[in-house]
Amino acid sequence: MSSIVDGLDLSPFGDDYWNGCEAQGRFPEEFWRHVSERRVPGLILSRESGGLGMGLRELCEAVMGIVSSGAGIGVYPLISNNLAGKVIESFGKDRHREFLRGLAEGRYLCGLAVTEEQAGSDPSGIGARARRSGSGYVIEGRKFLVANLIRATHYLVLCRTSEPEGGRWWKGLTLFLLDKSSPGVEFAVRPSLSMGHLPVGELVLKGCTVGEEDVIGEPGAGWVALSRALVADRIAYGAVGAGIAELALSRAIRWASSRRAFGRPIGANQGVQLPLAAISAKLSALKAYVLQVAERFDRGESVEVDAMAAKYLGAEVAMESVSTAMRVFAGHGFLKGTTVERLVREVWVLMAGPVTQEIALAYIAHRGLGLPSTL
Structure with a gap:
């Protein structure tokens, strides 16, 4: 896990906090103040702009840790502030320096x-x-x-x-x-x-x-100014997918270990165990891939195809993990106010954006495999 996340006390922002914010339609102001005090909204901005001077890899590590702690899609304002800030830092003017500091400190969103x-x-x-x-x-x-x-x-x-x-x-x-x-x-x-x-x-x-x-x-x-940030956004979405997959998996494991039926924990059944083990293996590969692509992005390499693949895989693994968790929880996951029920809805954000899964595959087929363009 990122050293940034290690330095954050996320214990006040667990499942109950995020489920409550989502149910009440309330922006997570307490969480925003907490991370803003540590300038996490400016994690990838330079120190001259008031940020922490880190890279996309560190941002993705932080995103995975925060999402898997319970935030789910609630992490998005952190991503948008960082990526918008990087665009303005790279293509803005001297007058924007104070604005960038406000982004890093969370005064602006x-x-x-x-x-x-x-x-x-x-x-x-x-x-x-x-x-x-x-x-x-x-x-x-x-x-x-x-x-x-x-x-x-x-x-x-x-x-x-x-x-x-x-x-x-x-x-x-x-x-x-x-x-x-x-x-x-x-x-x-x-x-x-x-x-x-x-x-x-x-x-x-x-x-x-x-x-x-x-x-x-x-x-x-404007597209020139924006395009590299959109590549970073796809990688960050892959990190969100990994975080959601880990959140759903951890809650399913906890439930499978404590929920008893027919005289034993339901996790003693292979029908429960094996799907969870398969997701764990896929999740490990996804996390490694996302961080590798982010690191290459930080080195200035061209990673457009891999970024699209990271977004695609993040959404697919998250969807599989959430769907499996819902099966493990059964009727209990169906109830409003539970984390699994929230994730069942949130995972569709990843399936639909920032591009659809089908557009992502069409892009990979053309740009990565050299097949005729369908777009």
């Missing part, structure tokens, strides 16, 4: 607003527009499934500022850092299967004015 209702796994269909107006831009459009929607203080928003050049859809997309308090910013929560404590929904931008200084990277080159 940044949401990512890229997806649109008609532009999910295919960002070429992004329709939000930012037009020049004086020394800045005016943004019109709607962003969909924006995480950290309510609690965020800022958003990274990807908009089209000019038409694509030569069929290259990524040309003409510009990335903006948007303050939630800006005029013209509205939001609408969309009820969802899970993440009641981290509501998702639509960010509605109506005549929203931003300055030239709010452009991250170069105008028209």
